[in-house]
Amino acid sequence: MEIIAQRPKSLTDLQFTYCPGCTHGISHRLIAEAMDELDMRNNMMGVAPVGCSVFAYKFFDCDMAEAAHGRAPALATGMKRSRPNMHVFTYQGDGDLAAIGTAEIIHAANRGEHITVFFVNNAIYGMTGGQMAPTTLPGMKTSTSPYGRDEKDIGYPIKVCELLSSLVAPYFIERVSLLSPQDIMKAKKVVKKALQFNKEERGFTFVEFVSTCPTNWGLAPIDAMKWAKENMLPFFPLGNYRDKSVEGGK
Amino acid sequence: MAEKILMKGNEAVAEAAIRAGCRLYFAYPITPQSELIEYMAKMMPKVDGVFVQAESEVAAINMVYGASGTGRRVMTSSSSPGISLKMEGISYIAGANLPAVIVNVQRGGPGLGDIQPAQGDYFQATKGGGHGDYRLIVLAPSTVQEFADMADLAFDLADKYRNPVMILSDGLLGQMMEPVEFKPSKTKEEMEALDKQHYDWCMYPNEDEPNHHHHEINSLEIDPLILEQHVIKLGKKYDKIEKNEIRYEEYNISDENEVVVVAFGTAARIAKSAIDQLQEEGTSIGMIRPITVWPYPYEAISNVLHEKVRKVVVCELNLGQMVEDVKLAVNGKLPVEFLGKVGGILFTPDEIKAKILGTEGE
Ligand SMILES: Cc1ncc(C[n+]2csc(CCOP(=O)(O)OP(=O)(O)O)c2C)c(N)n1
Ligand code: SF4
Ligand SMILES: [Mg+2]
Numbered sequence: 001m002e003i004i005a006q007r008p009k010s011l012t013d014l015q016f017t018y019c020p021g022c023t024h025g026i027s028h029r030l031i032a033e034a035m036d037e038l039d040m041r042n043n044m045m046g047v048a049p050v051g052c053s054v055f056a057y058k059f060f061d062c063d064m065a066e067a068a069h070g071r072a073p074a075l076a077t078g079m080k081r082s083r084p085n086m087h088v089f090t091y092q093g094d095g096d097l098a099a100i101g102t103a104e105i106i107h108a109a110n111r112g113e114h115i116t117v118f119f120v121n122n123a124i125y126g127m128t129g130g131q132m133a134p135t136t137l138p139g140m141k142t143s144t145s146p147y148g149r150d151e152k153d154i155g156y157p158i159k160v161c162e163l164l165s166s167l168v169a170p171y172f173i174e175r176v177s178l179l180s181p182q183d184i185m186k187a188k189k190v191v192k193k194a195l196q197f198n199k200e201e202r203g204f205t206f207v208e209f210v211s212t213c214p215t216n217w218g219l220a221p222i223d224a225m226k227w228a229k230e231n232m233l234p235f236f237p238l239g240n241y242r243d244k245s246v247e248g249g250k
Numbered sequence: 251m252a253e254k255i256l257m258k259g260n261e262a263v264a265e266a267a268i269r270a271g272c273r274l275y276f277a278y279p280i281t282p283q284s285e286l287i288e289y290m291a292k293m294m295p296k297v298d299g300v301f302v303q304a305e306s307e308v309a310a311i312n313m314v315y316g317a318s319g320t321g322r323r324v325m326t327s328s329s330s331p332g333i334s335l336k337m338e339g340i341s342y343i344a345g346a347n348l349p350a351v352i353v354n355v356q357r358g359g360p361g362l363g364d365i366q367p368a369q370g371d372y373f374q375a376t377k378g379g380g381h382g383d384y385r386l387i388v389l390a391p392s393t394v395q396e397f398a399d400m401a402d403l404a405f406d407l408a409d410k411y412r413n414p415v416m417i418l419s420d421g422l423l424g425q426m427m428e429p430v431e432f433k434p435s436k437t438k439e440e441m442e443a444l445d446k447q448h449y450d451w452c453m454y455p456n457e458d459e460p461n462h463h464h465h466e467i468n469s470l471e472i473d474p475l476i477l478e479q480h481v482i483k484l485g486k487k488y489d490k491i492e493k494n495e496i497r498y499e500e501y502n503i504s505d506e507n508e509v510v511v512v513a514f515g516t517a518a519r520i521a522k523s524a525i526d527q528l529q530e531e532g533t534s535i536g537m538i539r540p541i542t543v544w545p546y547p548y549e550a551i552s553n554v555l556h557e558k559v560r561k562v563v564v565c566e567l568n569l570g571q572m573v574e575d576v577k578l579a580v581n582g583k584l585p586v587e588f589l590g591k592v593g594g595i596l597f598t599p600d601e602i603k604a605k606i607l608g609t610e611g612e
Contacts, residue, residue: 064465067315107304
């Protein structure tokens with residue numbers, strides 16, 4: 001019998017703890033497939049965040065550390081500097097990366113640390129039950145913005161790719177989405193590109209996944225994807241924000 | 251014998267750390283520890299080491315957490331306000347059973363306080379500071395030589411117990427110059443052995459497991475029954491440290507002692523002058539100087555309360571913190587008096603003498 005699909009080697013055989021229809025599982029799979037294809041697993045160290053993906057340290061089958069909330073880029077800095085022949089990635093949610101860990105991500109990017117950061121933007125704090133995130137859309141209702149995010153009171157969502165692309169050092173920054181099979185195929189290519197650059201020690205690489213949280217958005221998985229397409233993509237445009245590998249790269 | 255070099259405490263401890271095999275250092279500038287970070291900035295590139303000036307003390311301690319997880323000797327340093335910021339990371343490092351060395355060159359507090367020497371972080375260092383049930387091994391130097399020697403000891407203890415170790419110094423010891431004799435640097439073979447010593451648990455594939463490596467560096471146990479076991483195991487480690495690692499100095503201790511002084515670090519230095527003067531004047535005073543302030547030498551204190559001893563005097567550069575541990579040691583057998591100075595001001599030997607003789611205010 002021919003095997004045409006199986007679990008990537010870079011994932012353990014533990015069952016994910018994610019809600020049905022959650023895109024965290026998809027982004028895990030894309031990263032693991034790319035790690036397999038690039039043969040990076042045996043030299044990879046990853047950092048899990050605090051958020052729904054807190055157990056990523058059990059799911060990725062390579063060396064893994066579990067950081068304090070927001071500090072993954074600092075851990076990754078210490079890990080990469082300590083063992084420069086290893087590859088290092090972090091996996092972080094929007095609360096983790098763009099609120100409590102804002103300083104750590106900006107400075108890791110600004111130092112041009114040779115790490116890859118995977119950023120899961122689901123516009124909400126999933127793990128703690130659906131509070132407002134720094135990426136929550138204007139008007140969006142969450143448990144701590146029960147009347148809708150009032151941008152006059154609390155400001156606008158932070159566009160992380162745009163913010164980081166104001167820095168000189170980062171090598172590669174791109175925003176992809178996980179909102180349709182086509183988008184997922186495109187995302188896979190970008191994930192692989194980022195890890196390829198990581199493997200080649202080109203510099204700081206960053207991939208943002210526009211994701212969904214059906215549970216806390218109160219939507220069925222397919223409706224959540226539709227909602228994100230209609231509401232998140234206009235605010236968080238997909239595309240490349242930095243690619244120093246192409247001539248005249250941004 | 252190696253030659254003696256006149257050096258500031260901050261530089262001496264940095265040099266000693268490098269000789270002890272530390273090749274990773276992450277920190278953020280703050281007075282009065284800046285000579286330490288500057289020394290590391292200058293020296294680490296010369297020994298193929300890593301120096302990163304972090305964006306904050308929070309980031310610095312988390313860089314330490316990551317680097318320690320890969321099994322190598324790593325250090326950070328700061329002064330009081332920065333140490334407060336490191337508490338989150340210290341708790342994680344302790345929870346994850348990781349070795350690390352943290353130097354606190356204490357200054358006056360609370361808040362921004364001032365930049366003069368103080369001992370106001372005793373509670374923070376010895377009783378927690380970060381969240382959860384954990385213990386730091388805390389070493390308190392009282393000379394520049396001892397400050398330097400403690401770098402070596404701190405790394406050895408950290409590696410032996412897989413536990414963070416703090417050197418609790420202060421602005422005086424950091425800034426003052428004294429002659430120091432250094433141990434030789436680790437040899438190439440010793441460095442290689444250090445590099446491999448944590449292969450059984452650290453992140454980093456090695457020759458034993460070249461094709462598949464999955465070690466987890468982690469302080470999370472979501473199942474209460476598993477966390478219970480994890481914390482109980484930490485507790486057993488702390489029991490072992492209390493059994494094996496208590497260190498203290500006995501100064502002028504004898505059956506003739508009328509008063510026993512207890513002081514650590516800079517306060518003990520000054521107390522020694524007072525004790526020497528009193529001895530010349532015919533009054534015998536002994537002193538216990540805790541070198542580890544955790545684990546604490548309770549028994550060393552209770553054991554020297556001989557018949558002639560009338561009282562115990564505790565001198566600290568704070569409002570009275572270690573005195574609580576001394577009271578536990580004395581256990582109501584004798585009066586325990588306290589002399590404190592705050593604001594970064596030091597006491598004089600005369601003030602300590604007056605406290606011992608009960609003549610203050612005369
Ligand atoms: C210091 C600290 N503050 C707060 C928390 C509680 N907390 C855990 S996860 C989380 C938010 C996570 O949201 P996000 O990063 O967006 O990840 P998601 O769950 O949405 O994937 C918060 C606030 C914590 N664990 N630590
Ligand atoms: S709460 Fe949201 S982000 Fe978290 S696992 Fe469930 S769907 Fe995914
Ligand atoms: Mg989120």
